[in-house]
Amino acid sequence: MATIDEQILRTTKEIVVKFIESGRISPSSFHESFKDIFRTVEKTTKGSMKSTAKPDKKE
Secondary structure: OHHHHHHHHHHHHHHHHHHHHHOOOOHHHHHHHHHHHHHHHHHHHHHHHHHHOOOOOOO
């Protein structure tokens, strides 16, 4: 599971950097924005993983 968390962290970092470069996020609001974006990416990723998991079939 650590690799998924690492990918979520990297993705969040890339998004935040792009937002800072485009002026949508200022470096002074980085802390709060990073947490919000991280939670969104994590929720979306892990929620997607749960919905694609196939339940075991018992006969």
